[in-house]
Each structure stands twice: as structure tokens, then as C-alpha cells.
Amino acid sequence: MKWLVVPVDELKQFDKYWEYRRKSVDGTQAIIHEGTYNRLVPPVVTIPETDDPIEVTYPYPLLGGEELVEMLNTSEWSTNLDLNEKI
Numbered sequence: 001m002k003w004l005v006v007p008v009d010e011l012k013q014f015d016k017y018w019e020y021r022r023k024s025v026d027g028t029q030a031i032i033h034e035g036t037y038n039r040l041v042p043p044v045v046t047i048p049e050t051d052d053p054i055e056v057t058y059p060y061p062l063l064g065g066e067e068l069v070e071m072l073n074t075s076e077w078s079t080n081l082d083l084n085e086k087i
Contacts, residue, residue, distance in 0.1 A: 002034040002064040005071075014040050024077050031072075034062065 008030050011018045021030035043056045063071060071077060 002062050003031045003068055004034060004037050004058055004060045004062055005029055005031055006037075006060045022072075022077075025075070025079060031063075031068075 006029065008018065008023060008028055011021065011030050011032065015021070015032065018030065021032055023030045037058075038056075047054070
């Protein structure tokens with residue numbers, strides 16, 4: 001699974017459930033699942049003439065796996081500072 005890190009001020013503009021998203025400790029950023037973001041803000045892509053997969057580019061960081069766990073375990077995202085614990 002992949003997640004986008006979106007500024008809360010921008011998230012409020014298109015997500016009526018923004019208050020329920022996981023937010024940073026200071027409340028300025030939130031994470032939203034890539035699929036949910038795509039439903040709320042459908043990606044605009046040019047359809048290539050080949051059968052190559054289409055890569056969507058987002059205006060926000062897209063994180064997943066260990067990279068997401070590491071971010072969520074930082075002091076910016078968690079008041080629980082046990083960085084050895086997995087989320």
C-alpha cells in the first residue's frame with residue numbers, strides 16, 4: 001500500500017473526512033491512501049499510444065512500506081518515541 005503526505009490545509013479542500021486522517025503531531029500534515037486520493041482527486045494522465053503502464057505523478061510525497069513506517073515513527077508523527085516498535 002502507498003500513502004500520500006498532504007498538507008492538512010490542502011486536504012480540507014477536497015476531503016470531507018480530513019479530520020479522521022492520521023495527522024502529524026503538529027496537525028499540519030496528514031496521510032491519505034493513494035486509492036482514496038485518486039477517488040477524491042482523479043489523476044489526469046495522457047494516454048500513451050503504447051501498452052506501457054501509465055505512471056501517475058502526485059504533487060505530494062508518495063510513501064509505502066518501510067519508508068512509511070520510518071516516517072510515522074519519527075517525533076513529527078508519533079508521540080510514542082519507541083522507534084524500535086513497528087506500526
